[in-house]
Amino acid sequence: xxxxxxxxxxxxxxxxxxxxxxxxxxxxxxxxxxxxxxxxxxxxxxxxxxxxxxxxxxxxxxxxxxxxxxxxxxxxxxxxxxxxxxxxxxxxxxxxxxxxxxxxxxxxxxxxxxxxxxxxxxxxxxxxxxxxxxxxxxxxxxxxxxxxxxxxxxxxxxxxxxxxxxxxxxxxxxxxxxxxxxxxxxxxxxxxxxxxxxxxxxxxxxxxxxxx
Amino acid sequence: xxxxxxxxxxxxxxxxxxxxxxxxxxxxxxxxxxxxxxxxxxxxxxxxxxxxxxxxxxxxxxxxxxxxxxxxxxxxxxxxxxxxxxxxxxxxxxxxxxxxxxxxxxxxxxxxxxxxxxxxxxxxxxxxxxxxxxxxxxxxxxxxxxxxxxxxxxxxxxxxxxxxxxxxxxxxxxxxxxxxxxxxxxxxxxxxxxxxxxxxxxxxxxxxxxxxxxxxxxxxxxxxxxxxxxxxxxxxxxxxxxxxxxxxxxxxxxxxxxxxxxxxxxxxxxxxxxxxxxxxxxxxxxxxxxxxxxxxxxxxxxxxxxxxxxxxxxxxxxxxxxxxxxxxxxxxxxxxxxxxxxxxxxxxxxxxxxxxxxxxxxxxxxxxxxxxxxxxxxxxxxxxxxxxxxxxxxxxxxxxxxxxxxxxxxxxxxxxxxxxxxxxxxxxxxxxxxxxxxxxxxxxxxxxxxxxxxxxxxxxxxxxxxxxxxxxxxxxxxx
Numbered sequence: 001x002x003x004x005x006x007x008x009x010x011x012x013x014x015x016x017x018x019x020x021x022x023x024x025x026x027x028x029x030x031x032x033x034x035x036x037x038x039x040x041x042x043x044x045x046x047x048x049x050x051x052x053x054x055x056x057x058x059x060x061x062x063x064x065x066x067x068x069x070x071x072x073x074x075x076x077x078x079x080x081x082x083x084x085x086x087x088x089x090x091x092x093x094x095x096x097x098x099x100x101x102x103x104x105x106x107x108x109x110x111x112x113x114x115x116x117x118x119x120x121x122x123x124x125x126x127x128x129x130x131x132x133x134x135x136x137x138x139x140x141x142x143x144x145x146x147x148x149x150x151x152x153x154x155x156x157x158x159x160x161x162x163x164x165x166x167x168x169x170x171x172x173x174x175x176x177x178x179x180x181x182x183x184x185x186x187x188x189x190x191x192x193x194x195x196x197x198x199x200x201x202x203x204x205x206x207x208x209x210x211x212x
Numbered sequence: 213x214x215x216x217x218x219x220x221x222x223x224x225x226x227x228x229x230x231x232x233x234x235x236x237x238x239x240x241x242x243x244x245x246x247x248x249x250x251x252x253x254x255x256x257x258x259x260x261x262x263x264x265x266x267x268x269x270x271x272x273x274x275x276x277x278x279x280x281x282x283x284x285x286x287x288x289x290x291x292x293x294x295x296x297x298x299x300x301x302x303x304x305x306x307x308x309x310x311x312x313x314x315x316x317x318x319x320x321x322x323x324x325x326x327x328x329x330x331x332x333x334x335x336x337x338x339x340x341x342x343x344x345x346x347x348x349x350x351x352x353x354x355x356x357x358x359x360x361x362x363x364x365x366x367x368x369x370x371x372x373x374x375x376x377x378x379x380x381x382x383x384x385x386x387x388x389x390x391x392x393x394x395x396x397x398x399x400x401x402x403x404x405x406x407x408x409x410x411x412x413x414x415x416x417x418x419x420x421x422x423x424x425x426x427x428x429x430x431x432x433x434x435x436x437x438x439x440x441x442x443x444x445x446x447x448x449x450x451x452x453x454x455x456x457x458x459x460x461x462x463x464x465x466x467x468x469x470x471x472x473x474x475x476x477x478x479x480x481x482x483x484x485x486x487x488x489x490x491x492x493x494x495x496x497x498x499x500x501x502x503x504x505x506x507x508x509x510x511x512x513x514x515x516x517x518x519x520x521x522x523x524x525x526x527x528x529x530x531x532x533x534x535x536x537x538x539x540x541x542x543x544x545x546x547x548x549x550x551x552x553x554x555x556x557x558x559x560x561x562x563x564x565x566x567x568x569x570x571x572x573x574x575x576x577x578x579x580x581x582x583x584x585x586x587x588x589x590x591x592x593x594x595x596x597x598x599x600x601x602x603x604x605x606x607x608x609x610x611x612x613x614x615x616x617x618x619x620x621x622x623x624x625x626x627x628x629x630x631x632x633x634x635x636x637x638x639x640x641x642x643x644x645x646x647x648x649x650x651x652x653x654x655x656x657x658x659x660x661x662x663x664x665x666x667x668x669x670x671x672x673x674x675x676x677x678x679x680x681x682x683x684x685x686x687x688x689x690x691x
Binding site: 167 | 214222229233236276277278280281316318321322325328332338340341344345347348351352354355358359361
């Protein structure tokens with residue numbers, strides 16, 4: 001019983017932190033603080049997943065999102081120098097309406113579903129298999145087709161990003177490795193025959209008339 | 213585990229995946245002068261895909277990968293139409309893209325990837341494949357809208373499309389998660405079976421609302437239509453043509469798979485939602501279209517009203533209703549390609565021919581183009597000897613059979629309002645004097661002219677085959 005209560009307390013704690021930091025992401029003025037709040041959101045979500053016994057997903061979230069993606073975000077945000085003040089005009093003015101609408105929707109949702117409905121039991125855990133094992137099994141057998149489609153989506157994302165972002169600039173200086181490695185001695189070095197001692201410069205002769 | 217048989221079932225998709233990658237690679241080795249090769253290769257790729265889809269179609273519905281992928285006749289009709297519409301887009305787009313220095317190989321590979329997404333989506337047998345197919349289809353579409361980086365309007369349209377598309381995906385996913393929570397399965401047939409025994413009916417209905425919102429976004433039905441006019445106006449015209457035709461076909465597949473295959477027992481709940489969306493789309497689409505001066509925006513609002521007609525048919529959840537919706541969507545896609553095709557043929561460098569006034573006096577300058585545009589307009593309006601008429605009749609019949617007489621009456625009134633703006637285009641072309649300083653001559657591209665003519669004349673010829681085609685559509689839904 002105490003275990004269940006402890007779990008419930010942890011859940012509420014993590015959930016409150018996650019929602020609070022998510023709110024901070026969209027409301028703080030400093031973008032760097034916003035990114036840091038997003039890190040906190042991801043971290044609390046990872047904790048929630050840990051509670052749901054989805055260890056692998058929790059670890060992946062921390063390693064991939066907090067570790068890699070968010071660091072990238074921080075770099076980008078620090079490089080940007082945007083003046084966000086004009087975008088915030090009217091924010092306070094509309095805040096009460098927004099909050100009011102959100103609260104009403106929340107009450108409606110809870111009223112319709114009934115909080116008890118959320119107590120859906122998770123499916124039985126396959127005996128003996130660890131989380132990662134189970135995930136691997138599922139991904140490469142039952143979910144093979146979706147897995148491959150997801151790979152296609154990533155390919156498309158890459159192609160689309162290149163199409164949209166790559167600009168061939170005529171003034172940019174860059175290396176051309178293919179041309180560099182294809183170079184041969186005759187292309188680089190020109191042998192010029194010269195006399196060892198320069199004779200006195202002769203008078204420049206006019207070009208010979210072509211023979212008729 | 214999967215067997216070799218599974219691979220055979222998804223052969224057209226496998227082939228198209230390989231072909232898309234090959235087109236992408238092939239193009240890298242071409243100079244700008246030889247880029248036409250990519251164009252023709254892409255068209256051949258699509259033709260072979262049509263062949264594979266039709267040739268390998270089993271007489272009975274088959275599934276692969278444990279029910280993740282369903283190959284049935286509905287998917288076949290949708291896939292073939294999508295491939296045809298994309299070929300039309302490729303052929304008609306080439307001169308336009310060349311004029312604007314947008315003729316790049318990625319246009320073709322991204323389009324093929326997008327078509328691949330539609331093919332997975334309409335064949336989906338599980339919530340996961342539905343979602344992934346939708347993403348694979350819309351992600352390249354976002355990029356294609358932003359293809360013209362010089363144009364601010366394009367970028368704006370792409371951002372709007374992207375943000376609203378992401379929002380729609382989010383809503384759809386939220387709905388799916390609620391349905392998964394209530395039924396404990398992702399497989400659509402299993403969801404259908406689980407609805408009878410579930411104790412979480414409220415949760416299920418809640419998820420259903422979100423699914424309907426996601427589907428509404430995909431169709432561009434009111435009140436989820438706001439992105440459509442901006443995207444039509446801002447997107448490069450060939451892409452606008454693609455977005456006007458292909459997503460609607462994909463959305464038919466999406467709606468059928470989610471609402472009928474998955475949530476069929478809840479039809480009593482969702483048919484009323486669709487009926488309300490249909491009525492709103494019909495009224496808003498037709499009334500707002502009257503106020504438009506931009507031809508592409510007018511087509512966007514006309515699209516919204518046509519999606520109202522599709523919902524009209526879907527609000528009758530019987531095989532007849534689905535068959536009429538499928539018929540309507542196919543017919544609509546092939547009408548839009550004509551309307552956009554004429555604009556593409558008349559545009560040239562620095563002139564987009566996208567205002568209604570640009571078409572002034574088209575009949576004096578190019579009677580054939582004016583004639584084709586008139587066919588498209590009359591067909592969209594649903595005037596008798598054209599294919600659009602047959603589609604409208606079937607849809608109205610489906611709605612009346614489904615007991616939605618009030619909706620059918622709304623639809624007829626709105627169709628009559630809609631006549632005004634279609635006929636205005638015809639009036640501008642035939643009775644207005646051409647502007648002195650505007651040169652209106654169709655492009656000398658032979659492939660474009662022929663295909664556009666065949667497409668337009670097809671709208672007349674198809675009225676004769678409406679019965680046959682409707683039988684196919686009914687057959688697809690097991691009548």
